[in-house]
Amino acid sequence: MNGSAPIILRQHLIDPVICIRCNTCEETCPVDAVTHDSRNYVVKPDVCNGCGACISPCPTGAIDHWHKVLKSEAYPVEEQLTWDELPSQRDVEGVVEDMAVWQDVGLTPQASDTVRGATVPPRTASTPSVNLHTIRNPGIVTVIGNYRITAADRSTDTHHIVLGFGSSPLPLLEGQSIGIIPPGANATGKPHHARQYSIASPRDGERPQYNDVALTVKRVTVDHKGQATVGVCSNYLCDLKKGDSVKVIGPFGTTFLMPEDPDANLLMVCTGTGSAPMRAMTERRRRLRQQGDRGKLILFFGARTPQELPYFGPLAQLPKDLIDTNLAFSRVPEKPRRYVQDLMLERIADLSELIADERTHIYVCGLRGMEDGVLQVLRHAAETGGVSWQDVWGRLKAEGRLHLETY
DSSP states (O other): OOTTSOEEEEEEEOOTTTOOOOOHHHHHOTTOOEEEOSSOEEEOTTTOOOOOTTTTTOSSSTTOEEEEEEGGGOOOHHHHTTOSSOOOOOOOTTOOGGGSEEOOOOOOHHHHHTOOSOSSOOTTOOOOOOOSBOSSSOEEEEEEEEEEOSOTTSSOOEEEEEEEOTTSOOOOOTTOEEEEEOSSBOTTSOBOOOEEEEBOSOTTTTTTTSOEEEEEEEOOOBOTTSOBOOOHHHHHHHTOOTTOEEEEEEEEOSSSOOOOOTTOEEEEEEEGGGHHHHHHHHHHHHHHGGGTOOOOEEEEEEESSGGGSTTHHHHHHSOTTTOEEEEEESOOTTSOOOOHHHHHHHTHHHHHHHHHSTTEEEEEEEOGGGHHHHHHHHHHHHHHTTOOHHHHHHHHHHTTOEEEEEO
16 A cells, blocks of 8 residues: 555534534544534544444434545534535545545444443334424424423423424324424524424324324523523423414434333433433323233432422322332432432332343433433442343343433
């Protein structure tokens, strides 16, 4: 090989047209190669090692684009941040492909090990539909209802919003999400980006056969640093009135799906609006009870107080033989702080039994801060049962039985 030949780079790019700015790629990347501004998410060409850890978690496929360029002419981050769409593939002139040096973009074992949950769906999950509606061709839905589901005297303002699709089909599965396009433009005059929300209703709708879908939305009033802000899309959604029209894109999601096995056990761990997919799965299982679904449902759900826990009232009314509900509250006056992992530790024998059962599927959704603690408890549960967590963990991921969606 000619050592002086130009180096060709398969540059990793993100399509700004279909990216919904959910931040999954940036959170997933093990080498911090992804960055963003108020306009675009982009990949640093001098940092990305092509490990592929970000590909499967991306809900839209926007992350899976590769352009052949001369390494010396790679698109810089500053240019990518200005794009409204991907450029055309460049011709790499004057380079004979078999004489060029390629930068390897194969998945490395080190990168693979950083993927903590499954990147494949459960074996028995239904096949999902994705990307039926796009930024350029959004679906139009109508608000059927908008209900506050946290106490009116609390600052945490969370809503259950029902959207009707009318005669337009939009097939959805439990665990999938849709994007909402808020009206208006940002400070640069560009239309607002879509925001992603997990569906909170089962596949046959919030009301069976009504072709509708429910979302769980928390009004954003402070940023991650605690500074006052106004969440563009969350405030738009929480203020919607019955009859309003909303633009949607999607569906998204091909892995965080519910198994169809009637004997499958579902271990669900969530905080806040991370309860949306858990509500969808629980309601699906409730509707299937008469058809013989027998698997166990166990839920660990955390919030600051009972008044700030979404669906607190409806949860209390679910039959005890349908779901084993465990609620953790971290800010109840004159009581110790309790988090979901604390309650899980108290049920370690039950968790050990569930982990040993190959019919058990585990779903974790909510604040990223709980992820390490939950995995540590699962490890403890496995070892309490006398099995290696590394072996169990690897099997759960390979079989699509451990799903993590934290933010």
